[in-house]
Amino acid sequence: MIKKESTMTISEWEIMRIVWTLGEVTSHQLIHIMSKKQLWTPSTIKTLLSRLQKKGFLIHNGAVRDRLYSPTISEHDATSQTLSQTVQMMCTKCVGPALVNVINETTLTKRDITKLISMLENKKITASTSIACNCMPKNQEDLSL
Amino acid sequence: MIKKESTMTISEWEIMRIVWTLGEVTSHQLIHIMSKKQLWTPSTIKTLLSRLQKKGFLIHNGAVRDRLYSPTISEHDATSQTLSQTVQMMCTKCVGPALVNVINETTLTKRDITKLISMLENKKITASTSIACNCMPKNQEDLSL
DNA sequence: CTTTTAAGTCTACAAATGTAAACTATAGAT
DNA sequence: ATCTATAGTTTACATTTGTAGACTTAAAAG
Incomplete structure (x- = not known):
């Protein structure tokens, strides 16, 4: 069966x-916490909760009342996936510089940094000086019309 | 004046x-190129074009017909901004690992890699071993209710 | 046992988005 | 000068998203 690949909206992400x-x-x-932080009414929270279940990001223990909701995907996985998806819609040529920028303004742990550096050192070996832009499918570059 | 900070949708991004x-x-x-690539009709392309103008991402030379559309923001800037925004809605603790993941699956130029490494070497000096999670506002951690 | 509170479900409604047809007017063809 | 293809503008319509009220029912209070 094909994964429906539904995505979380910004609001849903907040709840998650x-x-x-x-x-x-x-x-x-949720209602207690979010009603202070955001300007959401209990109703809104409930709706978001429903939608997150429908989308498969939340499940709950069968309780009829005061049920416990829990995530079906870890925050790390969701974060990685979302970031990957975002990057995938971008031009391969622009991603590098954008990552430089993001990493520059991001706080990282020593551990992450070490990992990144070793990974990059490795990539460096086979990296070329330029990469192809994937903005337009090759065959359609004839714009002579 | 406050920037309206409108964002491009996926479809609009494709056009851009x-x-x-x-x-x-x-x-x-556009119609020629996109109608082959996507399953979009000329109408759809035109609508997207209009919306991109309304949102301020496109302008055109005043021509009444066969006008030339051009972007008001560079692809590099748009890419960086979009990526930054995405990262900003995520938990600070998850961003590091997610970036490791993304960088792992991304093709980078030697130049980008070098830049990243030097930047990271620098960050490493002041980096700590752990960073605070910003998932929930501090004051609302009393969940005793 | 009756009343009150609130968790979960349904319904609502405007704005944004994906997708496109209909209409208008003009540049180019005849 | 008239016709035609089509660029640009309007209108359309289903879905998704943000936001929330109304309703139902069970748990807690009295």
Whole structure:
């Protein structure tokens, strides 16, 4: 079966961040936490919760009331996937510089940095000085019309 | 005046990639190119073109007909900005690993790699072993209810 | 046991997005 | 000068998203 590959919206992502942090949450907790932080009413939280379930990002223990909601995907995985998807729609030539920029403005742990450096040192060996732009399919570059 | 900070949608981004590549385009070219690549009709292309103008991402030379559309933002800038925005909605703790992942699966030029490494070497000096998670505002961690 | 509170479900509604047809007017063809 | 193809403009319509009220029902309070 084909994965429907539904994505989280910004608002849904906000909810998920709390769920990820707490592991298991009741709507009660969500409502309490989010109603302060955001300008969301309990209704809105409930709707978001429903949609996240429909999309398969949340499940709950069968309780009829005060059920515990939990994520079906880890925050790390979701983060990686989302970032990958974003990068994939971009021009291969622009991604490098953009990553330089992002990394520059991101706080990283020593561990991450070490990992990145070793990974990059490795890539450096086979890297070329330029990469092809994938902005337009090759065959359609005849614009003479 | 406050920047309206409108964002490009996926479809709009597709159009922009062609515009960025060509620098200046007529709708004619876009229609020709995109109708093959995507399953878009001329109408759809025109709509997207209109919206991109309304959002301020495209302008055109005043021609009444066969006008030339051009971008108001460079592809590099748009790419960087979009990536930054994406990263900003994510948990600071997850961004590092996600970046490791993305960089692993991304083709980079020697130049980019060198830049990244030197930047990282620098960051390494002041980096700590762990960073605070920004998933939930500190004050709202009392979930005792 | 009755009342109240609130969790979960349904319905609502505007704005944004994906997708495109209909209409208008003009540059180029005849 | 008239016709035709089509660039640009309007209108359209289903889905998704942001946001939330209304309704139902069970748990907690009294």
